[in-house]
Amino acid sequence: MTKHNNTTSRAARSLMISVFLLSCLIVSSNCQVELSQTTNASTKMPVADEDLSHLKVVSGGDKMSLEDFDQYLGSYIGDEREFALVLDFDGTLAELTSHPNLSAMTPEMKETLENIANSGRVFVTIISGRDVHGVKEKVGIKNIVYSGNHGLEVLYPDGRRHNQGISKELSDNFGKMVEQLTNELAHDGAWVENKKVSLTFHIRQVDPKLVPQMEARAAQIIESYGYRANKAHAAIEGKPPIHWNKGLAAELILKSNFDRNWETRKVIFAGDDTTDEDVMIVIKGFGRSFRVSNDANVQTNADFRIPSVKSVFYMLKWIEQKVCA
Numbered sequence: 001m002t003k004h005n006n007t008t009s010r011a012a013r014s015l016m017i018s019v020f021l022l023s024c025l026i027v028s029s030n031c032q033v034e035l036s037q038t039t040n041a042s043t044k045m046p047v048a049d050e051d052l053s054h055l056k057v058v059s060g061g062d063k064m065s066l067e068d069f070d071q072y073l074g075s076y077i078g079d080e081r082e083f084a085l086v087l088d089f090d091g092t093l094a095e096l097t098s099h100p101n102l103s104a105m106t107p108e109m110k111e112t113l114e115n116i117a118n119s120g121r122v123f124v125t126i127i128s129g130r131d132v133h134g135v136k137e138k139v140g141i142k143n144i145v146y147s148g149n150h151g152l153e154v155l156y157p158d159g160r161r162h163n164q165g166i167s168k169e170l171s172d173n174f175g176k177m178v179e180q181l182t183n184e185l186a187h188d189g190a191w192v193e194n195k196k197v198s199l200t201f202h203i204r205q206v207d208p209k210l211v212p213q214m215e216a217r218a219a220q221i222i223e224s225y226g227y228r229a230n231k232a233h234a235a236i237e238g239k240p241p242i243h244w245n246k247g248l249a250a251e252l253i254l255k256s257n258f259d260r261n262w263e264t265r266k267v268i269f270a271g272d273d274t275t276d277e278d279v280m281i282v283i284k285g286f287g288r289s290f291r292v293s294n295d296a297n298v299q300t301n302a303d304f305r306i307p308s309v310k311s312v313f314y315m316l317k318w319i320e321q322k323v324c325a
């Protein structure tokens with residue numbers, strides 16, 4: 001009887017172990033699938049809050065936690081002593097708001113970013129569509145390289161500047177373009193943000209019924225002055241049609257810090273908009289990029305999609321723990 005019991009419990013134990021090992025195998029193979037990197041912008045992004053939810057690795061109202069970044073960044077950063085963190089501002093570090101003046105990082109986000117920038121281990125740069133002084137003022141942290149106007153302006157902590165030049169004709173046209181847009185389209189809640197070398201035509205407050213018509217006309221006006229019109233979040237960006245973008249600005253800034261070896265460095269990037277895709281392209285292969293979007297079908301060149309500004313906060317917390325411990 002005792003012998004039979006022992007045999008039965010041994011059999012039960014080995015059955016339980018087999019079931020456990022099998023479920024581990026399923027979980028780890030899911031991880032590999034979900035976290036595999038994509039090379040094609042049209043591929044559906046791996047995303048922690050949805051695809052990994054069955055693993056119970058996510059938590060909280062936002063469905064992501066600091067621990068999730070062990071999977072996204074753990075083996076990538078490893079024991080690296082020094083790396084770079086490149087960030088967008090609106091929609092990435094600060095929630096989108098009804099007016100750009102209302103945007104702000106939460107105090108926790110700011111404190112965490114400041115700790116990272118002061119750690120001496122992470123080179124931090126913020127590349128925004130705002131004008132460079134505007135984004136510097138919003139962030140308010142020293143030891144950061146700021147870039148504004150989608151990379152056209154770069155401001156280093158020691159006061160050095162880089163201004164990407166544009167032709168006299170384009171620069172002469174800028175004022176006239178702002179004037180026509182304002183006269184013709186700044187009504188019913190639409191308005192023009194004049195950033196001196198680029199502009200944003202804002203339509204966040206406009207009745208959705210009027211939006212398509214206003215967008216089309218704004219793009220027409222912008223293009224008639226030789227500028228490029230890009231759709232952004234509740235806005236049309238008007239930018240000079242030169243071969244320059246956030247990606248090339250990131251390259252310039254990273255080279256200025258890491259010299260010729262910049263492509264051997266670890267670079268983490270997060271951004272929420274189409275203009276941020278250029279950074280994702282530039283660091284593809286050696287960097288690790290995150291598209292901030294709650295749209296599971298968003299077209300992106302990023303390695304991963306994360307759903308919110310809150311998840312960016314968890315990413316910063318993960319980095320802070322790594323470099324400030």
Ligand SMILES: O=P(O)(O)OC[C@H]1O[C@H](O[C@H]2O[C@H](CO)[C@@H](O)[C@H](O)[C@H]2O)[C@H](O)[C@@H](O)[C@@H]1O
Nearest residue numbers: 089090096097098099100128129130233234235
């Ligand atoms: O590159 P970013 O830092 O993401 O800047 C992109 C644009 O951000 C701002 O506009 C956007 O955010 C506003 C505040 O949340 C929102 O009201 C607007 O609808 C968004 O388009 C900024 O005003 C622009 O100058 C930037 O180009």
